Structure formats: C-alpha cells, structure tokens
Amino acid sequence: MTYLLLFAEFFKIGLLAVGGGLVTLPFLFDLAEKYPWFDVKTLTDMVAISESTPGPLGVNMATYAGFSAAGIGGGIVATLGLVLPSLLIIVLLAKVLQKYRNHPLLQRIFYFIRPAVVALILAAGWQLAKLAVFDVKTAFICVLMFAAIHYFKRSPILYICLGAVLGIVLKL
Amino acid sequence: MKIYWQLFWTFFKIGLFTFGGGYAMLPLLRDEVVRKRAWAKDDDLMDYYSLGQCTPGIISINVATFVGYNLAKKCGAVAATLGIVTPSVIVITLIAAVLNQFMENAYVTHAFEGIRLVVVALIADMLLELGKKNICDYKSGGIFAAALILTIFGGWSPAMVVLAALALGLIPFRRMIK
Numbered sequence: 001m002t003y004l005l006l007f008a009e010f011f012k013i014g015l016l017a018v019g020g021g022l023v024t025l026p027f028l029f030d031l032a033e034k035y036p037w038f039d040v041k042t043l044t045d046m047v048a049i050s051e052s053t054p055g056p057l058g059v060n061m062a063t064y065a066g067f068s069a070a071g072i073g074g075g076i077v078a079t080l081g082l083v084l085p086s087l088l089i090i091v092l093l094a095k096v097l098q099k100y101r102n103h104p105l106l107q108r109i110f111y112f113i114r115p116a117v118v119a120l121i122l123a124a125g126w127q128l129a130k131l132a133v134f135d136v137k138t139a140f141i142c143v144l145m146f147a148a149i150h151y152f153k154r155s156p157i158l159y160i161c162l163g164a165v166l167g168i169v170l171k172l
Numbered sequence: 173m174k175i176y177w178q179l180f181w182t183f184f185k186i187g188l189f190t191f192g193g194g195y196a197m198l199p200l201l202r203d204e205v206v207r208k209r210a211w212a213k214d215d216d217l218m219d220y221y222s223l224g225q226c227t228p229g230i231i232s233i234n235v236a237t238f239v240g241y242n243l244a245k246k247c248g249a250v251a252a253t254l255g256i257v258t259p260s261v262i263v264i265t266l267i268a269a270v271l272n273q274f275m276e277n278a279y280v281t282h283a284f285e286g287i288r289l290v291v292v293a294l295i296a297d298m299l300l301e302l303g304k305k306n307i308c309d310y311k312s313g314g315i316f317a318a319a320l321i322l323t324i325f326g327g328w329s330p331a332m333v334v335l336a337a338l339a340l341g342l343i344p345f346r347r348m349i350k
Contacts, residue, residue, distance in 0.1 A: 014230070015229075017228065017230070018225075018227065018331050050264070053260075054189060054191060054259050054260070055256075055259050055264070056197065056231075056232035056257075057192060057193050058230035058233075059233070059256070060263075060264050063257075063260050063265065064268055067265055067268045072265055075264065075265050075268075079257050082230070082233075083233050083253050083257060085228050086227075086230065086233040086234050086253070087233075087237050087249055090224075090227065090241065090249065091237065091249050093227065094237070094241040095241075097219075108341050109341035110218075111341065112338070112340050113337040113338055113341065115312040115313070115316040115319065115337075116316065116318075117306075118316055120323060120330045120333060121195055121198065122320060123324050125292060125295035125296060125299065128291060129292045132288035132292050138285070141289050142289045142292055143293075145293035146297060150297050150300070155203055156199045156200045156294050157200070159294065160291070163283075163288075163290030164283040164287050165283075165286070166286045167283045167286020167289075168279050168282045171282055172282050172286050
C-alpha cells in the first residue's frame with residue numbers, strides 16, 4: 001500500500017514540479033506533513049546529501065524520500081513515479097518537434113530562446129561559483145582547472161575525479 | 173538492442189558523474205552525446221534543455237528522455253531515463269543506510285569541494301563555446317543580457333525566462349514568416 005501511495009505522490013510531483021531539482025522541495029515538505037514517512041528535519045539532511053552525491057538533485061531526493069518511507073523498494077518506486085510524467089510528456093513533445101524541426105517559425109523561436117538559455121546557465125554557474133570559490137586558493141585552483149579543461153579538452157569525468165583528489169590532498 | 177545498452181550505459185555514466193542540478197550535467201552530456209557519440213548537435217541540446225526547463229519534471233530527466241527518444245524512439249527514451257536514475261538509486265540507497273558517517277567524513281567534504289570547483293570550471297568552458305555560437309549579433313546579445321538581468325536581479329524563474337523568449341520569437345517583427 002505504501003508503494004502505491006509513494007508512486008502516486010511522486011508521480012504528482014513529477015507532473016507538477018517544473019524546473020530544476022530544488023523545485024521538488026516544497027512538494028517534499030508537503031509530504032513530510034501529510035505522511036509519517038520522514039520529518040522536516042530529515043529533509044534538510046536529504047538536500048545536503050542529494051547536492052553532494054552523484055546524480056541529478058531531484059532524482060536523489062526522490063530516492064531518498066522513498067527509501068525513508070519504505071526501504072529499498074520505496075526508493076525505486078518513488079523514483080519511477082517521479083520520472084514517468086517526464087517520459088510521457090517529453091515523448092509526445094519530441095514527436096512533434098521531430099516533425100516540425102525545420103519549420104521557420106520553430107527555428108525562429110529557438111533562435112530567440114538559445115541566447116536566453118546561455119544566460120540561464122551563466123546565472124546557475126555563478127550561483128555555484130559563489131559557493132565553491134571562497135578564497136585565493138580555491139579561486140586559483142578553479143582558474144587552473146578551467147585552463148586545463150579549455151586547452152586539453154579531455155573528458156569531464158577525468159577532471160571531476162581530479163577535482164576530488166585535489167580536494168582531499170589540499171584539504172579544501 | 174545494442175543502441176539501448178549504449179543509451180543506458182552513456183546516461184548511467186552521466187548520472188554517476190553529475191553533481192548538483194541539471195546545469196551540472198550539461199558539460200558531461202555535451203562530451204558524451206555531442207563529441208563522442210555524435211547523437212545530437214549542440215543546438216539540439218540547447219533546445220532540449222530549454223524545453224526541459226518549462227515542461228513538467230526534472231530537467232535532467234527531460235533532456236535524457238529527449239536524446240533517447242530521438243535516437244531510438246520510446247524504448248530509447250526509457251533506456252536513457254533508466255540509465256540516468258540508476259546511479260542515484262544505488263548510491264542514495266547505500267548512503268541513506270549510513271547517513272551520518274558519510275556527511276561527517278572529512279575526506280568526503282574535501283572531495284566535494286574539489287568537485288564543485290571543477291564543475292564551475294567545466295560550466296565556464298562550456299559557456300564560452302555556447303556563447304560564441306549563440307550570441308552572434310545585436311539581437312541575440314540583447315536577449316542574452318535581458319535574460320541575465322531578469323534572472324539575477326529580477327528573480328525570474330528559468331521557465332519564465334524561456335517562455336518570455338519564446339513569446340518574443342512569436343512576434344513577427346520583420347515578417348520573417350510569410
């Protein structure tokens with residue numbers, strides 16, 4: 001029964017939360033009040049863990065909340081509930097997009113949207129930079145990393161592993 | 173069958189090395205999907221990302237579904253989506269069982285500080301290229317500046333910014349559409 005409830009609740013969140021992973025947070029607060037699955041205090045831990053573990057934030061939080069409610073099965077059910085609305089809606093949208101991809105109106109709309117998306121990424125990157133770069137040492141490493149990425153163009157995974165090692169070695 | 177495994181495995185890797193929100197996933201996505209596999213172009217990714225911002229659901233899932241569908245229809249969409257959520261499910265389940273020790277471990281916090289710095293650098297590098305490609309005249313420059321100001325100072329949500337740009341695109345200034 002809990003599985004069914006979890007699936008339904010997270011399906012609802014997937015359907016109603018528009019945007020990044022943090023958008024799911026208010027919905028999770030709501031769940032904490034409605035069900036005995038987890039409390040509001042656990043939620044703050046959940047955000048911290050979800051921010052700093054692999055995987056998209058929203059998915060991590062869903063897995064975590066589901067796990068708190070009903071163990072391993074709960075985590076899986078909540079995650080599937082969260083992604084199902086995306087799957088249904090995007091598949092429909094992708095079909096339409098494939099058909100009208102070269103329509104001049106659509107081309108024009110995307111010509112307008114793309115610079116705005118660059119601005120959105122910049123704003124998000126800036127938020128993250130404020131969090132990550134807090135002294136001369138971190139600023140120096142960040143610039144160094146940028147130079148390495150820019151000139152050597154290796155896989156991002158390599159740099160992420162390198163960052164983790166540097167963080168431990170330099171005690172950032 | 174092979175393409176589904178490739179999709180699953182590619183998005184599994186992306187999920188495993190994405191730390192944070194959907195924007196942190198973009199440099200990885202570009203590297204795997206655009207550079208290595210040539211499954212999509214930069215422009216496609218930008219479009220998926222913008223649509224993912226203003227459709228229901230988590231952005232990273234929406235983008236994964238888009239790429240998967242365009243490559244191998246419905247089953248491709250499912251394979252890509254399952255790929256990106258599987259690492260989360262495994263890692264979070266493991267961590268939830270030993271919650272406190274994980275967050276209080278000094279090595280873990282140091283490692284994540286280092287990772288955050290790299291993510292910032294990766295995003296900066298990507299922005300340079302995407303900026304060069306998409307901000308090429310006064311009009312696109314104006315949209316970029318307006319979107320930036322509205323996001324940072326106006327407190328607009330990303331979805332609102334994308335929808336505003338979309339509305340702007342619909343206005344036929346010079347009758348580009350006959």
